[in-house]
Ligand SMILES: [Zn+2]
């Protein structure tokens with residue numbers, strides 16, 4: 142059976158649970174019936190370059206750990222060696238050096254913060270005016286489009302990441318005014334042959350929307366998008382694979398019937414089952 146989780150974090154991520162070892166995640170993957178798993182530990186390029194973390198990313202140790210389980214679980218679990226590259230266009234040379242250092246099979250490009258602004262995770266949208274929220278969201282779309290110029294991404298991670306935190310604060314964000322900018326992002330993805338991720342962390346966190354939302358997945362379809370990857374964005378063993386089936390159901394409703402995976406370094410479209 143085909144069930145995949147292509148966005149997972151281990152203890153090698155600054156915010157990963159210490160018990161989330163590669164081996165523990167693989168054991169859990171088999172337990173819950175996953176056929177494919179991609180490890181995508183954080184390398185937030187701006188955070189690394191500006192030394193914002195007490196726990197810097199160790200790319201050598203992370204890659205070695207992925208290779209070890211890839212070998213160990215061969216024939217039982219398709220393990221993909223990936224990375225989540227945060228804000229690569231803020232420090233493109235650093236980002237390039239990270240990608241050149243190891244033969245990553247799968248690269249998620251993610252926008253976690255705007256230039257010179259903290260991660261959306263740290264913002265208080267409860268006290269923020271609607272005008273400022275709209276302004277920040279508009280900027281996040283501009284910087285997402287700009288990020289796509291960086292060569293080497295396989296998929297765009299959690300587009301509308303900010304939407305998760307606005308929704309968490311109980312506020313609604315009308316997407317209609319942004320359709321044109323979002324369509325421009327989709328067109329650029331398609332032109333560059335980069336996939337779009339459906340990130341279901343906001344579903345298992347109870348926010349009721351994936352990232353991007355169903356409405357925006359429909360827009361991707363209307364723009365001619367075909368390449369979809371899916372991930373739970375689990376940072377610990379318990380959340381691995383959570384809400385992936387809900388994500389599948391949403392994709393089927395919108396009219397996507399295949400998920401993009403990587404097998405032996407090649408892209409393979411797998412039918413949703
Ligand atoms: Zn992320």
Ligand SMILES: [Zn+2]
Nearest residue numbers: 148150225374
């Ligand atoms: Zn992530």
